[in-house]
Amino acid sequence: MIAIDELWYRRGQFALIGLIVTLVAYLVFMINALGAGLLDQAGSAVKGLNADALVFADNANLSLQQSELAAETVAEIKAAPGVEQSSALGYVSVQPSEQPEKGPVAFLGFEAGTISAPALREGRELEAGETGAVLADKRFVEERGLGIGDTIEVSSRLQLYTFEIVGTVDEGPFFFQTPIWGAIEDFRLLKYGDDPDAPVATLVMVSGAADLVESVPADVPGTEAATPGQTFNSIPGVSAQQGTANAIQGFGLAIGAMVIGVFFYVLTLQKVGQIGVLKAIGASSWFVFRQLLLQVFIISIIGIVIALPLTIVTVNLLPSNVPLLVERDKILMAAILLLGTAVIGVLFSGRRIATVDPLIALGQQQ
Amino acid sequence: MTPNMIVTVDARGISKTYGDGENAVQAVRSTTFTANAGELIALVGPSGSGKTTLLAMLGGLLTPSEGSLTVGGVALTAEGNSKLAQFRRERVGFVFQGSNLLPYLTARRNLLAVAEIGGRTNGDPKEVADRLLDEMGLMERAKAYPSEMSGGERQRVAIARALMNDPALILLDEPTANLDTTRGRQVVEMLQSEVKQRNKTALMVTHDLRMAEYASRTLRIEDGVVTEV
Ligand SMILES: Nc1ncnc2c1ncn2[C@@H]1O[C@H](COP(=O)(O)OP(=O)(O)O)[C@@H](O)[C@H]1O
Ligand SMILES: [Mg+2]
Numbered sequence: 001m002i003a004i005d006e007l008w009y010r011r012g013q014f015a016l017i018g019l020i021v022t023l024v025a026y027l028v029f030m031i032n033a034l035g036a037g038l039l040d041q042a043g044s045a046v047k048g049l050n051a052d053a054l055v056f057a058d059n060a061n062l063s064l065q066q067s068e069l070a071a072e073t074v075a076e077i078k079a080a081p082g083v084e085q086s087s088a089l090g091y092v093s094v095q096p097s098e099q100p101e102k103g104p105v106a107f108l109g110f111e112a113g114t115i116s117a118p119a120l121r122e123g124r125e126l127e128a129g130e131t132g133a134v135l136a137d138k139r140f141v142e143e144r145g146l147g148i149g150d151t152i153e154v155s156s157r158l159q160l161y162t163f164e165i166v167g168t169v170d171e172g173p174f175f176f177q178t179p180i181w182g183a184i185e186d187f188r189l190l191k192y193g194d195d196p197d198a199p200v201a202t203l204v205m206v207s208g209a210a211d212l213v214e215s216v217p218a219d220v221p222g223t224e225a226a227t228p229g230q231t232f233n234s235i236p237g238v239s240a241q242q243g244t245a246n247a248i249q250g251f252g253l254a255i256g257a258m259v260i261g262v263f264f265y266v267l268t269l270q271k272v273g274q275i276g277v278l279k280a281i282g283a284s285s286w287f288v289f290r291q292l293l294l295q296v297f298i299i300s301i302i303g304i305v306i307a308l309p310l311t312i313v314t315v316n317l318l319p320s321n322v323p324l325l326v327e328r329d330k331i332l333m334a335a336i337l338l339l340g341t342a343v344i345g346v347l348f349s350g351r352r353i354a355t356v357d358p359l360i361a362l363g364q365q366q
Numbered sequence: 367m368t369p370n371m372i373v374t375v376d377a378r379g380i381s382k383t384y385g386d387g388e389n390a391v392q393a394v395r396s397t398t399f400t401a402n403a404g405e406l407i408a409l410v411g412p413s414g415s416g417k418t419t420l421l422a423m424l425g426g427l428l429t430p431s432e433g434s435l436t437v438g439g440v441a442l443t444a445e446g447n448s449k450l451a452q453f454r455r456e457r458v459g460f461v462f463q464g465s466n467l468l469p470y471l472t473a474r475r476n477l478l479a480v481a482e483i484g485g486r487t488n489g490d491p492k493e494v495a496d497r498l499l500d501e502m503g504l505m506e507r508a509k510a511y512p513s514e515m516s517g518g519e520r521q522r523v524a525i526a527r528a529l530m531n532d533p534a535l536i537l538l539d540e541p542t543a544n545l546d547t548t549r550g551r552q553v554v555e556m557l558q559s560e561v562k563q564r565n566k567t568a569l570m571v572t573h574d575l576r577m578a579e580y581a582s583r584t585l586r587i588e589d590g591v592v593t594e595v
Binding site for chain 1: 418421422425427428448451452453454455456458460462463466468469470471475479480482483484485511527531539
């Protein structure tokens with residue numbers, strides 16, 4: 001193969017562009033991992049809530065901080081037509097006394113044995129109505145060097161409360177915080193103290209009929225509903241953050257396309273004489289361009305194949321407070337985009353190849 | 367002309383003018399000639415007389431401004447670029463002044479490239495390439511890159527390359543210009559025997575009258591006007 005023979009013959013030059021492609025791919029993949037990591041931190045636990053619809057108070061704008069539901073409303077939602085399974089969930093931000101520099105954590109109050117219960121990883125489940133015990137997210141125990149059987153002290157409303165860690169879960173972050181999952185009764189205590197008239201939940205998870213997102217708010221006045229995905233996207237900052245990450249990745253790809261394009265264009269200019277000879281002996285412009293495409297393809301694939309493990313290693317080496325996450329589908333998409341932009345980058349060279357006059361082969365002395 | 371002679375080149379009143387208006391240069395003026403299979407024709411003339419231009423027209427690199435030109439049965443006067451490329455791939459073998467081998471390919475690969483770009487070889491390309499290298503005395507140099515070869519070797523590889531696609535017409539533009547006399551003679555002798563053995567037509571531009579001695583016929587060109595010697 002002409003293209004491959006040439007790659008080998010000019011391996012020094014091509015190794016250089018291979019290095020540049022690798023660095024560009026590495027940059028793009030790291031940005032990709034950052035975007036995915038930020039998204040994950042925003043609340044993969046919200047997205048992963050196991051329900052058809054999340055029902056909020058209607059003046060809350062789907063805000064996990066603002067929504068408050070009274071006991072009667074919760075009962076009405078649970079009894080609404082079409083609802084087959086339901087569970088109340090409460091969210092409050094609390095501050096652990098130890099290692100305050102790690103920031104506040106999310107206390108998620110759920111109803112044991114219902115659809116709001118997170119999947120247990122280690123330890124034991126909470127029993128229905130059991131207070132003073134929590135299931136801690138795996139990152140929470142890893143970051144703070146804690147384990148099952150340890151107790152944690154948190155403050156809320158200037159009061160201190162202690163909980164025993166009885167198990168761990170892996171639902172991911174909730175609203176930019178690492179969560180601990182406890183009884184809904186403890187949520188109420190943490191957020192409102194022992195006021196008997198206080199609200200009882202942040203939202204109610206419901207599953208059953210297909211149109212619960214529309215039907216529940218229609219049946220229960222004062223509520224609005226959204227899917228877990230919609231709720232996730234309405235978390236303040238999520239769409240702006242993702243837009244930013246995508247834009248940076250787009251810039252990375254565009255710069256990559258330009259670098260690759262310029263390199264191959266310069267190479268094409270250097271080779272005009274040889275291209276003239278190829279065309280003089282009967283090669284079509286398309287044939288010559290195909291050789292270039294094949295070379296770009298090979299170089300890009302090699303760059304991507306080197307950059308991928310590099311990205312994975314870097315992500316694992318960096319401390320876990322840097323929000324990085326390698327998501328297979330997203331990284332693959334970025335790799336395909338990179339290949340695509342590399343090909344776009346060499347289209348200019350294609351135009352130059354087409355204009356080479358084979359007549360020059362007669363005029364040159366090589 | 368014997369009755370069963372195959373006419374390879376049939377040029378009737380072809381002219382080539384570069385540019386137009388005041389800057390127009392008529393490089394070849396209404397030239398008529400034929401060339402037959404088995405002929406090695408020398409084309410001689412001073413520099414600037416139109417030799418390269420005539421060669422380029424015969425090889426489908428330039429279209430004549432006037433006249434009609436048929437080479438190997440293909441009418442070249444009205445073909446588009448991709449048809450002309452196909453014509454060159456299938457009917458013509460070029461040997462340029464510099465050998466113009468691809469520097470990143472070994473001698474053998476330079477020959478195989480002809481098949482890779484779509485030229486049809488008479489038999490398996492690898493076998494044809496090996497046979498031609500052998501005939502040119504280049505078997506030992508098959509794996510050498512052009513930069514590792516002498517000028518004479520390069521020019522012989524270039525002739526072998528020109529023969530790869532079993533062309534009706536071989537066009538050579540001063541193939542011995544960069545060679546000393548001994549090497550030049552060797553190269554032209556090779557060419558001469560190929561033409562005879564395989565019944566090809568070759569048209570060789572040369573400054574060198576000693577090389578013209580190997581030709582079966584000589585055409586002289588002056589100011590674009592071709593005359594038979
Ligand atoms: N591309 C071109 N544009 C304009 N004039 C040209 C071009 N190529 C050749 N000529 C002119 O045509 C004439 C014949 O050139 P050429 O065929 O190269 O002659 P030779 O090969 O015998 O030296 C010369 O006067 C040359 O200057
Ligand atoms: Mg010339």
